[in-house]
Amino acid sequence: MQAFAYKNEWVYASSDSLNDNEPMALSQAIMTALIEDDMSGYELAQSFDSSLGLFWRASHQQIYQELKKLSEQQLLNKREVSQSGKPNKIVYGLTLLGREALQEWVYKESKVQEAKDDLLVKLYNLDASNVSHMITELEGRRENIMQRLYLYERIRRRHYADPDSLPIRRQGVYLALLGGIRNGEQYLGWCDEALKQLASIDSD
């Protein structure tokens, strides 16, 4: 068992904190987005700004590349759809193979990943000269989270007011949304704690 020292204090790392490597979940995120409705790359990129994309962002290049790969692997099928007033689009849908692969993936163990938030790294660099900048950044973050929470709450009230009565899959989506809401609420609270602390430093 591996041990490390944190300032005279010895800590034993639990084995599950180490890398047990999973492929990417981008492909699964895309397939998941296609469970109920077929979509084009462009629509996916947009829907990633809402719904699943509340938790999983991807650029359009990433999406197009992944769609190409997934359809080469027969996990997705594609068809061109003519539109009036717009260029044609290529709509992707899950194949039976894709649905099976997705269901199997659910059973594979997933790793816990840490936040990787730039702001936390920045806080390690806090000093008298940048306190006011940190306050500004935290305020921006706070505003950002507020907006996100507002959106989440609207979705919740509109579509998940009575979660117990929803079909099972929707209850899962609800739990993910709830995770987003709880996380946002917590982040907001932390911002306020941190801002209070920073304000007291700044006034010294």
Add this chain to the structure above:
Amino acid sequence: MQAFAYKNEWVYASSDSLNDNEPMALSQAIMTALIEDDMSGYELAQSFDSSLGLFWRASHQQIYQELKKLSEQQLLNKREVSQSGKPNKIVYGLTLLGREALQEWVYKESKVQEAKDDLLVKLYNLDASNVSHMITELEGRRENIMQRLYLYERIRRRHYADPDSLPIRRQGVYLALLGGIRNGEQYLGWCDEALKQLASIDSD
């Protein structure tokens, strides 16, 4: 301004939710880890299991590659250190240029990044056949977070019992730690909510 539909509900995306691209923060995370003490790649990889690494993980290969790049850019210097009973190590330290670059980086705007948690994607795939597996995964996640929280709390009590009396940089580290603690507490609460909901589905 870009708009998208979420189930009949129109939402206007705020501009800051889009990609404004930052380089990587791995290099900054490494430089930050070297602010107070010089370290070898091996020591960095280990310290990434504690301290900053509570929030930012990196493999040893990633670290060695980054150290090489950073010293080529004159942001770090290196020296070989002989050890008794162990192979020699190469110890890296921040150069003046590195310290300046780090201080400047703090002022660059950082993006908010979403969770990218596999578990949330899996929840979108919830159905009658995998409810019990989801419960198992959530219980595992809960256990994992508990352990992490326990570690955080130990560190907090041992080194940050009276944050106001700490030097400024340490107060920043404390705020990051507090973020980890608050986030863990929230995640734990959400796990319990979700487990309760899943249990009620499973018993139907």
Add this chain to the structure above:
DNA sequence: TTTTTATATGCAAAAGCTTGCATAAATGAT
């Protein structure tokens, strides 16, 4: 009528990260 905006898709190169392997010194265990 030209320009801008939204829709729609993609390539190619570069950068970054993961995976698998390889090496080596020193200690301790068999």
Add this chain to the structure above:
DNA sequence: ATCATTTATGCAAGCTTTTGCATATAAAAA
């Protein structure tokens, strides 16, 4: 003596992601 483990560093191939174009249709605005 040999083997396993810990400490310590790194290469090379492959995969993923980002960055920077590039293209094209159609509507709307200037």
